[in-house]
Amino acid sequence: MAEINIELIDSMGCDLTVANVARVSFNRWKEELDEGDVGLINYLARHAHTSPFRHTAITLSCKAPVFLARQLGKHQVGLSWNEVSRRYVDAGIEFFVPDNWRSRPDGSVKQGSGGVHSHSEYFSHEYQQFVVRCKDIYDEMIEGGVAPEMARMVLPQSMMVDWVWTGSLTAFFHVWRLRIDNHAQKEAQEFAQKLEEVVQPIFPHSWKALKNG
Structure with a gap:
């Protein structure tokens, strides 16, 4: 069983890139970051001048269950976004296993989760058996010559998918801001936390400035 994961593949730019791009109107370019640049970055974020933050690039290797990946793909x-295709790849099937099963929220709330379900342990056992059976059927189909593009129909939304995701600092910050919110699904919040752990060290001043607004 697999876990949500994000790893850095490549990046372009740094905090100084953001400051330099902001100053290009005055035909100025610096080689080293100083306190003035940090102040400028804070000013840009505080006044929503986001274009300098978009002159950056981050490429990530991501792994998450289908149900979460489809949310993030919005x-x-x-x-x-480029994803491993189960039309072509029939090996390496993995499934996401939650720590527990959450109950439906109380009242008129139509989305989200409540606390741990009283029968969480039972459902975990049932789920484990279910995904094993799905994998067995899938393997049987593949071994029997069924096309992968059809055999994948038996794989549940908890199947893990791998993709490469590239974007600017602004774009990934937007993903983080929406998915870290306490109204987001718990698994989405976990993804957002991991996203910050990867991106923040590359652009520490810019990330802090964007968070502070």
Whole structure:
């Protein structure tokens, strides 16, 4: 069973890039970051001058269950996504296993989760058996000559998918801001936390400035 994961593949730019791009109107370019640049970055973020932050690029290797990946795939602006295709690849099937099963929220709330379900342990056992059976059927189909593009129909939304995601600092910050919110699904919040752990060290001053607004 697999976990949500994000790893850095490549990046372009740094905090100084953001400051230099902001100053290009005055035909100025610096070689080293100083306190003045940090102040400028804070000013840009505080006044929502986001274009300098878009002169950056981050390429990530991501892994998440289908149900989460499809939520994240709704983020389109400033981002490019290429995913491992189960039409072509029939090996390496993995499934996401939650720590527990959450109950439906109380009242009229139509989305989200409540606390741990009283029968969480039972459902975990049932789920484990279910995904094993799905994998067995899938393997049987593949071994029997069924096309991968059809055999994949038996794989559940908890199957893990791998993709490469490239975008600007602005774009990934937008993903983080929406998915870290306490109204977001718990698994989306986990993804957002991991996203920050990867991106923040590359652009520490810019990330802090964007968070502070």
